[in-house]
Every structure is written in structure tokens, then in C-alpha cells.
Amino acid sequence: xxxxQIIRKALITEKSTVARDAANQYHFEVHTxxxxxxxxxxxEKLFKVKVxxxxxxxxxxxxxxxxKTVGERRSWKKxxxxxxxxxxxxxxx
Numbered sequence: 378x379x380x381x382q383i384i385r386k387a388l389i390t391e392k393s394t395v396a397r398d399a400a401n402q403y404h405f406e407v408h409t410x411x412x413x414x415x416x417x418x419x420x421e422k423l424f425k426v427k428v429x430x431x432x433x434x435x436x437x438x439x440x441x442x443x444x445k446t447v448g449e450r451r452s453w454k455k456x457x458x459x460x461x462x463x464x465x466x467x468x469x470x
Contacts, residue, residue, distance in 0.1 A: 438451050
């Protein structure tokens with residue numbers, strides 16, 4: 378898999394901003410078939426930083442109603458990447 382296929386997009390929310398400032402953690406939406414090792418290597422190569430740990434979780438799609446019908450948002454995978462002290466991803470600052 379290509380590096381840009383593994384890392385889909387960066388997640389910039391209030392919670393991820395607090396984690397970035399406090400613990401040097403960055404949140405990404407990743408490919409559903411990617412594992413921790415692939416995500417860590419992709420972040421290291423794309424952003425040229427040292428990765429300490431990677432946590433991944435599956436986020437299930439929520440059920441939503443539109444009138445009578447019930448639909449469902451898509452499910453996706455989230456990764457929380459902890460970087461070594463002194464490393465930063467400038468594109469997400």
C-alpha cells in the first residue's frame with residue numbers, strides 16, 4: 378500500500394489539539410486495512426519524525442434517520458501517534 382493510501386487525513390479537533398500540546402500525540406484517519414506497524418512507518422516517512430507508539434481504533438458509523446428511512450454513516454479507523462520528544466509535525470501546527 379502507498380503511504381498516502383495509509384494516512385488518509387489528519388484529524389484536527391479540540392481533543393486532538395489538547396493531546397498534541399500535552400503529550401505530543403497526533404490523530405489521523407487511516408486506511409481500514411492498515412495496522413500499527415504500517416501506520417508508524419508511513420508517518421515516519423511522510424513527515425520525517427521519530428514515532429514512539431501507535432494506537433489504532435475502529436470507529437463505527439452512527440445510525441442516522443432521514444424521515445422514515447434509517448441510514449448509516451461509514452465506519453472508519455483512527456490512529457493516535459505519539460512522537461518522540463523534540464519532534465513535531467509542522468503541517469499540523
